[in-house]
Amino acid sequence: MMKVLSAEEAVAEVVFDGATLMVGGFGLVGKPLTLVRALNASAFKDLTVISNNLGEPGKGLGETLRLGKVRRAIGSYFTTNPDVGAAVLAGKLEVTLIPQGTMAEAMRAAGAGLGGFYTPTAAGTRLAEGKETRVLRGREYVLEEPLHADVALIRAHRADKLGNLVYWKSARNFNPVMATAAKTVVAEVDEIVEVGALDPEIIVTPHLYVDRLVIAKERL
Amino acid sequence: MKELIARRAARLLQPGWVVNLGIGIPTLVAKYVDEGVVFLHSENGVLGVGPPPGPGELDVNLIDAGKRPITVRPGAAYFDSAQSFAMIRGGHVNAAVLGALQVDGQGIIANWAIPGELVLGVGGAMDLLSGVRTVIVVMSHTTREGEPKIVSQLTLPKSSLRPADYLVTELATFRVRDGGLVLDELVEGVSIDELKARTAAPFSTA
Numbered sequence: 001m002m003k004v005l006s007a008e009e010a011v012a013e014v015v016f017d018g019a020t021l022m023v024g025g026f027g028l029v030g031k032p033l034t035l036v037r038a039l040n041a042s043a044f045k046d047l048t049v050i051s052n053n054l055g056e057p058g059k060g061l062g063e064t065l066r067l068g069k070v071r072r073a074i075g076s077y078f079t080t081n082p083d084v085g086a087a088v089l090a091g092k093l094e095v096t097l098i099p100q101g102t103m104a105e106a107m108r109a110a111g112a113g114l115g116g117f118y119t120p121t122a123a124g125t126r127l128a129e130g131k132e133t134r135v136l137r138g139r140e141y142v143l144e145e146p147l148h149a150d151v152a153l154i155r156a157h158r159a160d161k162l163g164n165l166v167y168w169k170s171a172r173n174f175n176p177v178m179a180t181a182a183k184t185v186v187a188e189v190d191e192i193v194e195v196g197a198l199d200p201e202i203i204v205t206p207h208l209y210v211d212r213l214v215i216a217k218e219r220l
Numbered sequence: 221m222k223e224l225i226a227r228r229a230a231r232l233l234q235p236g237w238v239v240n241l242g243i244g245i246p247t248l249v250a251k252y253v254d255e256g257v258v259f260l261h262s263e264n265g266v267l268g269v270g271p272p273p274g275p276g277e278l279d280v281n282l283i284d285a286g287k288r289p290i291t292v293r294p295g296a297a298y299f300d301s302a303q304s305f306a307m308i309r310g311g312h313v314n315a316a317v318l319g320a321l322q323v324d325g326q327g328i329i330a331n332w333a334i335p336g337e338l339v340l341g342v343g344g345a346m347d348l349l350s351g352v353r354t355v356i357v358v359m360s361h362t363t364r365e366g367e368p369k370i371v372s373q374l375t376l377p378k379s380s381l382r383p384a385d386y387l388v389t390e391l392a393t394f395r396v397r398d399g400g401l402v403l404d405e406l407v408e409g410v411s412i413d414e415l416k417a418r419t420a421a422p423f424s425t426a
Binding site: 026027029030052076077078079080084085088089095097098099100101102103104105107108119120121122123124125126127140167168169170171172173174175176177204220 | 262263264265266279280281282283284285287292298299300301302304305306308309333338339340341342343344345346347349350351377378379380381382
């Protein structure tokens with residue numbers, strides 16, 4: 001059976017200084033806010049955070065940034081948090097921008113054991129500079145590397161006691177693919193049900209991807 | 221002006237199409253498509269986006285890519301980000317309506333970065349350009365300062381090697397054909413001379 005921990009215990013067990021973390025969510029929707037709060041309360045630092053955004057000013061991962069815990073951020077859209085630009089200009093944060101679809105697919109590739117993939121996205125643009133390109137069937141493609149993490153902090157709606165997960169509406173977003181791409185996966189959920197209570201047809205993340213469960217205390 | 225552009229762009233969408241709407245003017249296009257005639261795709265993982273929630277309908281976990289609350293239509297589906305962009309790159313989305321900062325005479329667009337400014341967001345624009353079947357660009361014809369946004373040479377970084385298929389402004393609709401802009405429709409009351417004066421790239425009229 002899956003270990004059910006408090007958010008503080010889970011963060012203490014799986015995070016370490018210098019860790020690369022994937023954090024689910026599109027904006028604050030689908031963000032594991034209880035785990036992020038525990039991360040913010042911890043002493044961990046020098047983190048690389050892979051997430052579509054870095055929260056909003058002072059909220060969620062925005063707070064993690066303000067606390068000076070994030071050394072590098074990898075994502076597709078940081079424009080909604082002005083603190084990100086300020087931290088980059090102050091030399092406190094390194095940002096790597098990736099097209100959103102390339103980011104999702106790089107996680108999928110990591111989780112699926114692939115060495116990389118060729119995508120037409122960003123070919124011929126500044127975001128492809130320095131990357132290997134190849135013309136296939138008359139079209140230019142860019143070689144993208146898989147995106148791995150030490151830890152994924154994800155948000156789901158319901159888990160069973162084995163760790164099978166189902167999601168809630170658009171709070172699904174990056175969470176299922178992040179669950180495949182990290183060595184250790186902590187899922188924050190609203191509810192944990194008995195094994196067998198989830199119809200196998202509706203399970204989105206099978207339990208083999210999940211290592212720890214945490215009950216959500218913070219909700220949108 | 222924005223409403224006019226959105227209304228004209230909506231006319232390019234065909235019944236049964238799956239359409240992704242970007243942020244800004246593209247969002248307004250939703251008001252002008254017949255309910256249930258096109259299926260709206262949102263890259264954060266929704267196919268079948270419905271109107272904004274009425275009283276008592278709000279679910280804070282149901283948003284579109286612009287992070288606004290939405291509802292879903294009967295027959296809607298949810299999926300994760302990797303699948304959502306696989307749909308986009310894989311050519312399963314019929315059309316994208318996107319904003320742009322500049323478009324050149326070949327229909328190549330720039331819509332993500334401004335030189336000299338910190339670039340902190342790209343989102344899904346490059347993925348949409350790489351894969352959807354029809355790209356409809358909607359934008360004001362000139363900048364706030366009155367500078368043409370349709371230019372012979374982009375001065376902003378391009379978003380893709382793939383050109384737009386249509387360009388809709390408050391003055392005209394262009395189609396991109398054989399690597400050039402073709403005037404499709406002039407807005408009533410606009411003269412061809414006025415259009416040429418405010419456009420810094422050549423276009424043909426037939």
